[in-house]
Structures are given as C-alpha cells and as structure tokens.
Amino acid sequence: MKKNSLEGFMKGIFILSALMSVISIVLIMYFIFAGGLPFIFEYGLKNFLLGTQWKPSNIPASYGILPMILGSIYVTIGATAIGVPIGILTATFLAKFCNDKLYKYLKPAINLMSGIPSIVYGFFGLTVIVPIMREFFGGTGMSIATASILLGIMILPTVIGMSEASIRAVPATYYEGSIALGATHERSVMKVILPAAKSGVLSSVILGIGRAIGETMAVILVAGNQPRMPKGLFKGVRTMTTNIVMEMAYAADQHREALIATAAVLFIFILIINTVFLIVKRRGEN
Amino acid sequence: MSRITRFAVKLSAFLTFGILFFIIGYILLKGIPYIKPSMFEFEYTTNNVSMFPAIVATILLVGLTLLVATPIGVFTGFYLVEYAKKGSKLVELIRIATETLSGIPSIVYGLFGMLFFVIKLKFQYSLLAGTLTVSIMVLPLIIRSTEEALMSVGNGLREGSFALGAGKLRTIFRVVLPVAMPGILSGLILSIGRVIGETAALMYTLGTATKIPDGLFSSGRTLALHMYILSSEGMHVNEVYATGVILVIIVLLLNGLSTYLGNKLTKGR
Numbered sequence: 001m002k003k004n005s006l007e008g009f010m011k012g013i014f015i016l017s018a019l020m021s022v023i024s025i026v027l028i029m030y031f032i033f034a035g036g037l038p039f040i041f042e043y044g045l046k047n048f049l050l051g052t053q054w055k056p057s058n059i060p061a062s063y064g065i066l067p068m069i070l071g072s073i074y075v076t077i078g079a080t081a082i083g084v085p086i087g088i089l090t091a092t093f094l095a096k097f098c099n100d101k102l103y104k105y106l107k108p109a110i111n112l113m114s115g116i117p118s119i120v121y122g123f124f125g126l127t128v129i130v131p132i133m134r135e136f137f138g139g140t141g142m143s144i145a146t147a148s149i150l151l152g153i154m155i156l157p158t159v160i161g162m163s164e165a166s167i168r169a170v171p172a173t174y175y176e177g178s179i180a181l182g183a184t185h186e187r188s189v190m191k192v193i194l195p196a197a198k199s200g201v202l203s204s205v206i207l208g209i210g211r212a213i214g215e216t217m218a219v220i221l222v223a224g225n226q227p228r229m230p231k232g233l234f235k236g237v238r239t240m241t242t243n244i245v246m247e248m249a250y251a252a253d254q255h256r257e258a259l260i261a262t263a264a265v266l267f268i269f270i271l272i273i274n275t276v277f278l279i280v281k282r283r284g285e286n
Numbered sequence: 287m288s289r290i291t292r293f294a295v296k297l298s299a300f301l302t303f304g305i306l307f308f309i310i311g312y313i314l315l316k317g318i319p320y321i322k323p324s325m326f327e328f329e330y331t332t333n334n335v336s337m338f339p340a341i342v343a344t345i346l347l348v349g350l351t352l353l354v355a356t357p358i359g360v361f362t363g364f365y366l367v368e369y370a371k372k373g374s375k376l377v378e379l380i381r382i383a384t385e386t387l388s389g390i391p392s393i394v395y396g397l398f399g400m401l402f403f404v405i406k407l408k409f410q411y412s413l414l415a416g417t418l419t420v421s422i423m424v425l426p427l428i429i430r431s432t433e434e435a436l437m438s439v440g441n442g443l444r445e446g447s448f449a450l451g452a453g454k455l456r457t458i459f460r461v462v463l464p465v466a467m468p469g470i471l472s473g474l475i476l477s478i479g480r481v482i483g484e485t486a487a488l489m490y491t492l493g494t495a496t497k498i499p500d501g502l503f504s505s506g507r508t509l510a511l512h513m514y515i516l517s518s519e520g521m522h523v524n525e526v527y528a529t530g531v532i533l534v535i536i537v538l539l540l541n542g543l544s545t546y547l548g549n550k551l552t553k554g555r
Contacts, residue, residue, distance in 0.1 A: 007455050011369060017361035018376075021383040021429070024422045031401045032394060089298030097295055106303065108545040113306050115476070115537045117483025119514045120530050124309050126517065127316075156302055186291040207389075214391025216486040217514055241393045241486070248397070248490055263397045267390070274389040278382070 029267075036264030039257035048261065054227040056247065056255040063258040065265065067229045071144075071237040072213050072266070074230055075223065078148025079155055079212040084205050086152070087159030088194075091201075094160070095167040096189045114157035122218035125150040130222055137234040142224035145233045150222050151215055155208035162207060166200020166284070167193060199284030206277040213269060216241040240266045310534055317531035320524040330496040335516070335525045337532065339498040343506030346499060347416055347492065348481050352474065355421040355428055360470060362425075363432025368458055388426035392487040395423050399491035411493025411505040419491045420484055424477035431473020435466035472547040479540045482533070485510045509533055 040048050043063055051064015094106060129149055134141030170193045178188035194201070224236020225246060238246075244259050244266075251259055324334040326341075362380070370377045399419030409415040439462050447457040463470075485508075493505030494515055507515065513529040516522045 007453055010455050011365075014361045014365035014369060017358045018365040018370075018380050020358050021362065021387055021425055022379055024425070025383045025386055027402060028390065028394070028398045028422075031398050031406075035401055086298045086301055089295050090302040093295045093299035097292070098299070106299075108541060109303060109306055111545065112538065112541045113302075115479045115483070115541050116309065117485070117510050117513075117533055117537065119483070119485050119510045119517070120313060120533055121309070123513065123517050123526060123530055124312060127523075128312065153305055156305075160302070184288045186288040190291055210389050210391075214389075214393070216391065216393045221517060241391060244393055244397060245486060245489065248400075260397065260401070263394055267394055270389055270391060270394070271386070274386055277389070278385060 032260065032264050032267050035257065036261035039254070039261045040264070043258070043261075048258075049265070052229050054243070056251070056258065061254065063254075063261075065240065065243070065258075065262055067227055068238050068240045068243045068262065069265065070230050071223070072239040072241070072269070074144050074237065075147040075151055075219065075239060076209055076212045078144060079151030080205065080209055082148060082152025083155040083159055083208060083212075087156050087204070087208070088163050088201060090156070091160045091163035091167060091204075092189060092194065094164050096185075096193065110157050110160050114161070118154065118215060118218040121150060121154050122221040125218060125222040133234070139234055140224060140236065142222055142236050143232075143234045144223070144230060144237045147219050147223040147237070147239075150218055151212045154215060154218060155211050158211050159204045159208045162204030163197070163201045166197040166204070169200065170196045199280055203277055203281045203284065206273060206280060210270060210273045210277070213239075213273070214241060214266070216245055220245060240269075310538075313527065313530045313534050317527035317529075320528040321531060322528075325525065325528060335522050337509060337512055337525075337529055339496060340507050340509045340512040340529075341532075342498045343413075343492075344482060344508040344510075346413060346506070347420070347488075347508055348478050350413065350417040351421050351424065351481050352478070354417060355424050355477065356474060358421075359425050359428025359473075360432050362429045363436055363470075364458060366429070367433055367436040368454070368462070384426045384429050387422065388430075390423075392423065392484060395419055396487040396490050399487065404491055410503060411491065411495070412503045413492065413499045413506060414502040416488050416492030419487050420481050423484070423487060424480050427477050427480065428470075428473050431476070432466070432470050435469025435473070436462060438469065439465045468547040468550040472544040475540050475544040475547070479537055479544075482508065482536055482540075483510055484508070485514045489514075509536075 048063060048065060049069070050066050051062060052066050053062040053064045054067060055062045094103060098106065125146065129146055130141040132141070133143065133146045137143070137145070174192050174196055175188050178192040179185070183191070219239055220242040223239065223242065225238045225242055226236040227238045227243065230237045240262050243262050247255070248259055325336055326338045327334050327336045328338055330336045330339050366377060366380065396419065399415055403409045403415035403418050404411060443461055443465065444457055447461040452460070488508060488511055492508065492511070494507045494511055495505035496507065499506035509529060509532060513526055513533065516529065517526045
C-alpha cells in the first residue's frame with residue numbers, strides 16, 4: 001500500500017514538472033504582452049509599427065519601430081542568403097561526401113560551433129569583420145552587410161545539424177535506385193536525396209531564420225545601431241533585439257513600455273516562425 | 287556538372303570549418319599573451335579588470351541553474367517517455383510548449399525575467415532572478431536530451447524489470463536511468479555551455495555588478511557578460527581577448543566531454 005502511494009506521488013511530481021514548461025510559456029507570453037500591448041493601443045498600432053521616427057527623448061517623443069523591424073528583416077535575409085547555401089552544402093558534405101574517419105572529427109566541430117557564445121562571435125565580428133568591411137566599403141564598417149555575414153556564420157550549425165539529419169534519414173534505396181539508373185554519385189545526391197529531404201532542410205532554414213532574428217549580443221557589436229530607416233547595405237542599422245538591450249538600462253515610463261512593446265512585436269515574429277516550423281516539421285514526419 | 291557539385295560541396299565544408307578554426311585560433315592567439323595573474327585577483331578594480339568575481343558568479347549561476355532545471359527537465363522526460371500516452375492532448379500541449387520555449391530569443395527571456403522575477407517578485411537584479419530565467423531557457427534542452435536518452439533504452443530492459451516484480455518507479459530509477467545516464471549528462475553539459483555563453487537574458491536579471499555575489503539576492507556578472515561590457519566600453523580590449531580565451535577553453539572542454547558521453551551512449555545501445 002505504502003509503495004503504491006509513493007508511485008502515485010512521484011507520478012504527480014513528474015506531471016507537475018512536465019507542466020512547468022506550459023506554465024513558463026504562459027507566464028512569458030502574459031508578461032511580454034501585458035507589458036507591451038497597452039502601450040501599442042495607446043500610441044496607436046499604425047504609428048508604432050509604421051512610424052519611421054524613434055526619438056524617445058524628443059518632446060513629444062516618437063516611438064516608431066519600422067526602422068528596427070526592417071533592420072531585423074534585412075539582417076535576417078542577409079544571414080539566410082549567406083548561411084543557408086553554405087550550411088546545406090556542408091550538411092551534404094558531412095552526410096554523403098565525407099569518410100567516417102573525418103566525420104568523427106567534423107561532427108563534434110559543428111557542435112562546438114553552436115556552443116561558442118554569441119558574445120565571442122560578436123567580438124570576433126567587431127575585431128575582424130568590421131575592419132575588413134571598413135577597408136573595402138568605407139564608412140564605419142558596421143552595417144547590414146557586416147551583421148549579415150556574422151549572423152550567416154552563426155546560423156551555420158543550426159542549418160547544418162538539422163539538414164544533415166534529414167539527409168541521412170532518406171532511405172538508402174533512393175540512392176541505390178538512382179545509381180542503378182546510371183546516375184553519378186553527385187547527381188544522385190543532388191537530384192534525388194536532397195529533394196527527398198526537403199522538408200527537413202526547409203525546417204532547418206526556418207530554425208536558422210528564428211536564430212538570426214532573435215540574436216542580440218553579436219549584432220549589437222557589429223550593426224552600428226543607428227535608429228533610422230535602413231539606408232543601404234553598407235550603412236548602419238538597428239534591429240528590434242538591440243533596440244531593447246541598448247535602451248532598457250535607462251528607459252523609464254512610456255519609453256520603457258515602448259521597449260517592452262518592441263519585444264512583443266519580436267515575440268509575434270518568433271511565434272509565426274515557430275508555427276511555420278512546426279507545420280513544416282509535422283508535415284515532414286507524416 | 288558532377289565536378290561543379292563536388293567543388294561546391296567541398297568548398298562550403300571548407301568554408302564552414304575554416305571559419306570555425308579561424309575564430310577559435312584567432313581568439314586563442316590574440317588572447318593568451320594578455321592573460322596575466324592580476325586578472326585573477328580576488329577583487330575587481332578598474333586597474334586589474336579582474337575576471338575572478340565573474341568566474342565565481344558564473345560557477346554559482348551554473349550550479350544553481352542545474353539545481354533548479356535538472357529535476358524539472360529530467361522528470362518531464364520521465365513523464366513524456368515512461369508515463370504519458372503517446373499523442374494525448376496533454377503530451378501535445380507540453381510538446382508545443384517546449385518547442386516554443388526553445389525558439390524564444392534570449393533577449394525576450396531577459397525581458398520576461400526582468401518584468402517577472404526582478405520587478406514583480408521584487409528579487410532585484412540578483413543571482414536568484416538570473417538563475418530562474420536561464421533555468422526556463424535550458425529546460426527544452428534538458429527535456430529533449432532526456433527523452434532521446436530514455437527512448438534509446440530498449441524495452442526489453444523495462445519488461446525484464448517488471449517481470450522480476452519491480453514497480454514502475456524502481457524500474458525507472460534502477461534500470462532505465464543508469465543506461466540513459468550518459469545521454470542525459472550530455473544534455474546537461476550542453477545546458478551548462480548555454481548558461482555560460484548567455485548574455486542577453488542575464489543583463490537585466492542577474493545584473494552586471496563587479497563584485498562576487500554574496501547571496502541569492504545579490505547581483506553579479508558572468509564571464510560572458512563581463513566580456514560584453516568590456517567590449518562595449520572599448521577601454522580594455524586586451525582583457526576582452528583574455529576573457530574570450532577563458533570562455534572558449536571552457537566551451538571546448540564542455541563540448542569534448544559531451545561528445546565523449548554521447549559516444550558512450552551510442553556504444554551502450
């Protein structure tokens with residue numbers, strides 16, 4: 001009898017633990033949206049999302065976050081353009097072009113790449129990529145392009161990890177069939193295996209997009225952070241994430257609410273990306 | 287066509303690994319010469335820019351986070367794999383929750399931690415607020431690795447244990463857990479790496495005090511935060527490199543350990 005009650009008690013503890021993630025996500029959503037939405041409605045959704053002026057210290061202050069929304073979107077597109085092709089091809093290399101002996105060292109290297117703290121990437125960007133960009137394209141070297149390159153590097157392990165797994169999951173018969181029909185190894189991999197793995201590869205890209213748009217500390221060091229409408233590929237830009245970090249330290253009252261509202265907008269972007277990711281992943285599993 | 291494909295694939299792989307080794311090599315080469323004993327003095331001053339308080343704060347934060355997140359994460363794994371019916375509503379809900387959690391950017395965690403733990407619960411910038419914030423952050427990682435480790439344990443073991451008259455709990459803790467341990471540990475180590483590398487979630491929860499935290503309600507700064515603050519101030523570039531070296535070495539060690547444990551799990555299968 002006593003033993004059974006322990007069994008039941010522990011099962012209760014396990015369920016309770018499992019519910020913690022649900023509770024956490026509800027709390028996070030509540031605090032971000034309850035902190036941000038009232039401000040958005042007070043200031044006007046259109047003024048907030050489409051306003052091109054972010055001047056918290058003006059009187060009256062203007063809180064338009066369109067520059068930051070565009071900034072986030074631009075650096076994310078740039079990061080995707082750089083990171084995705086390299087990532088997918090590297091994943092192909094790891095899964096189909098690389099011998100076991102080499103793989104034993106390269107696979108942990110990918111894990112290592114995802115383990116490097118973003119501040120280390122950021123500092124690397126600041127001391128290596130920024131001066132190179134300054135040399136070649138003038139200006140301060142802190143720009144959309146610089147942030148895109150750095151983020152492109154940072155999303156590599158995300159794209160590679162999941163793409164590689166989905167390439168490996170393609171049944172060997174696909175490859176064998178293609179070879180039997182006289183196709184070369186390269187052609188079989190590119191025309192048969194990669195297309196068969198496309199839903200997994202697509203998921204990895206979406207995951208990478210989420211990483212890029214949410215990245216903060218690396219971007220803050222290399223993007224320039226000017227809160228103005230993006231002026232060009234080699235001009236500075238501020239993203240939603242960096243807007244929050246930079247000003248939260250001293251923001252008060254309405255300014256602070258505007259920053260929480262920025263996080264709410266970022267959060268909605270992330271929720272959309274996550275939903276698309278889940279849909280693509282589920283479809284791939286079925 | 288074949289040759290172009292081969293070339294593109296190899297070039298990409300070369301770029302990826304080239305960049306990785308370049309970053310690590312660059313930080314190590316630039317930083318190691320600047321590591322001085324004065325950087326490990328007990329107290330931080332603007333002269334010695336000591337990272338010792340930051341090292342202590344990092345260790346405290348990691349320890350406390352594991353204390354909070356490990357049981358919750360591992361127990362969630364137990365529930366999902368050993369108890370729940372596959373595809374039930376509750377399981378679905380938990381799965382969506384953890385997958386959403388794993389996609390939330392760290393700055394949103396940081397802001398949430400500030401609004402909830404720091405302000406609402408009045409923890410101030412403190413070790414406690416920082417710990418709770420990053421604990422939620424690493425939960426999905428621990429849950430997933432626990433799940434994978436548990437699922438890799440063959441059902442024969444469980445059935446054998448039941449056949450010998452052991453209850454469910456006893457089976458989990460005495461039979462399944464020991465076999466799944468390397469996988470769970472490797473997930474925990476990845477979480478440690480995540481906490482050590484974290485900055486955005488900690489800036490407004492743990493705070494950035496330069497002293498050693500003297501209690502749960504005391505602020506501090508981790509190594510990564512220390513590195514960020516120094517590099518954004520721009521006055522102690524050499525010390526930033528040196529801090530970077532320490533961070534990279536820790537990450538290298540943790541990854542090595544995690545890989546080793548991961549291999550052990552696949553071998554034990």
